[in-house]
Amino acid sequence: MTDLQFHRGRRLRRTPAIREMVRETTVAAADLIMPYFVVDTPDASFRQEIGSMPGQFQLSLQELEKEIGAAIANGLRSVLLFGIPAAKDPLGHGAYDDEGIVQRATRMIKKNWPDLVVITDLCLCEYTSHGHCGIIADGDCTGHVLNDQTLDLLAKTAVSQAKAGADIIAPSDMMDGRVLALRTALDKAGFEEIPIMSYAVKYASAYYGPFRDAADSAPHFGDRRTYQMDPANVQEALREMDADIQEGADLFIVKPAGPYQDVIRLMHDTFDVPLVAYQVSGEYSLICAAAQNGWIDRKNVMLEALTGIKRSGAKMIITYFAAELLREGWVR
Ligand code: PBG
Ligand code: ZN
Numbered sequence: 001m002t003d004l005q006f007h008r009g010r011r012l013r014r015t016p017a018i019r020e021m022v023r024e025t026t027v028a029a030a031d032l033i034m035p036y037f038v039v040d041t042p043d044a045s046f047r048q049e050i051g052s053m054p055g056q057f058q059l060s061l062q063e064l065e066k067e068i069g070a071a072i073a074n075g076l077r078s079v080l081l082f083g084i085p086a087a088k089d090p091l092g093h094g095a096y097d098d099e100g101i102v103q104r105a106t107r108m109i110k111k112n113w114p115d116l117v118v119i120t121d122l123c124l125c126e127y128t129s130h131g132h133c134g135i136i137a138d139g140d141c142t143g144h145v146l147n148d149q150t151l152d153l154l155a156k157t158a159v160s161q162a163k164a165g166a167d168i169i170a171p172s173d174m175m176d177g178r179v180l181a182l183r184t185a186l187d188k189a190g191f192e193e194i195p196i197m198s199y200a201v202k203y204a205s206a207y208y209g210p211f212r213d214a215a216d217s218a219p220h221f222g223d224r225r226t227y228q229m230d231p232a233n234v235q236e237a238l239r240e241m242d243a244d245i246q247e248g249a250d251l252f253i254v255k256p257a258g259p260y261q262d263v264i265r266l267m268h269d270t271f272d273v274p275l276v277a278y279q280v281s282g283e284y285s286l287i288c289a290a291a292q293n294g295w296i297d298r299k300n301v302m303l304e305a306l307t308g309i310k311r312s313g314a315k316m317i318i319t320y321f322a323a324e325l326l327r328e329g330w331v332r
Pocket of ligand 1: 067121123125133172173206208209210211212224280282296
């Protein structure tokens with residue numbers, strides 16, 4: 001008989017194989033969603049690196065096809081599409097044009113790779129000349145978005161994306177009642193089987209800065225604080241989730257991910273729904289910048305960040321690292 005005097009936790013850390021057996025959290029290929037930025041341009045070979053997001057590109061339709069083909073060969077299962085239209089206007093017509101860039105990209109992808117899960121981001125800010133996520137009253141320069149008028153345009157966009165073949169519609173605008181409006185419009189158009197991945201808990205975050213370069217979607221006046229959430233709030237996140245569940249969303253995004261892991265954890269423990277975390281552009285850029293300076297180890301910080309996001313309760317992760325993780329074989 002031994003006198004058990006203290007806990008020897010190191011016994012289960014002794015070899016890589018034992019550590020793997022007792023590992024509680026893994027990031028798998030099926031969890032990853034890769035965002036792409038597709039540009040409506042006559043230049044078929046257009047491919048421009050995004051300055052603040054090294055390794056990420058604005059791509060023509062043809063370049064997107066090449067990029068996705070390679071990623072699929074490495075095991076990519078799902079993409080999230082953002083469009084950059086040829087022209088912008090106050091009502092964001094490019095978003096709900098059946099010949100819009102996201103609609104064309106979706107048709108191209110589904111024709112080549114019917115099994116790839118195509119998720120279309122649904123918002124107006126990439127398509128409006130003022131850069132806001134909805135309609136602005138004539139002459140208003142405060143950036144106040146008209147909620148209910150915007151819902152009609154979002155509904156039109158959702159139906160147009162579904163018609164193009166989108167597998168999942170992901171509204172990121174943060175207007176009130178949008179999930180109900182989209183669900184109603186999709187059902188009426190015969191798309192009752194197309195799920196809605198709602199950006200349910202989306203904060204007004206400074207971490208979106210690099211994305212706004214990538215999508216050319218920074219608001220020209222005002223900011224998004226009258227529709228996106230205050231970073232200080234977590235009870236509000238419970239109400240937003242509750243509303244989207246009631247309105248019939250299928251999947252639920254918390255965004256950003258890393259700085260909001262407490263929110264992910266609480267959503268996981270409170271609601272029995274599939275959770276998605278969005279590791280946003282700023283989270284990506286911070287890791288890239290520090291790694292470029294040799295201050296941190298790119299691979300290991302990337303994996304630790306994503307493991308932390310999963311450990312906090314997210315099932316899926318939208319991450320700009322997805323294609324690289326699969327290409328390098330760091331995630332299978
Ligand atoms: C559009 C949208 C944004 C992001 C996703 N969809 C920007 C914003 O709300 O300003 C951010 C994604 C990222 O930073 O990676 N509404
Ligand atoms: Zn938007």
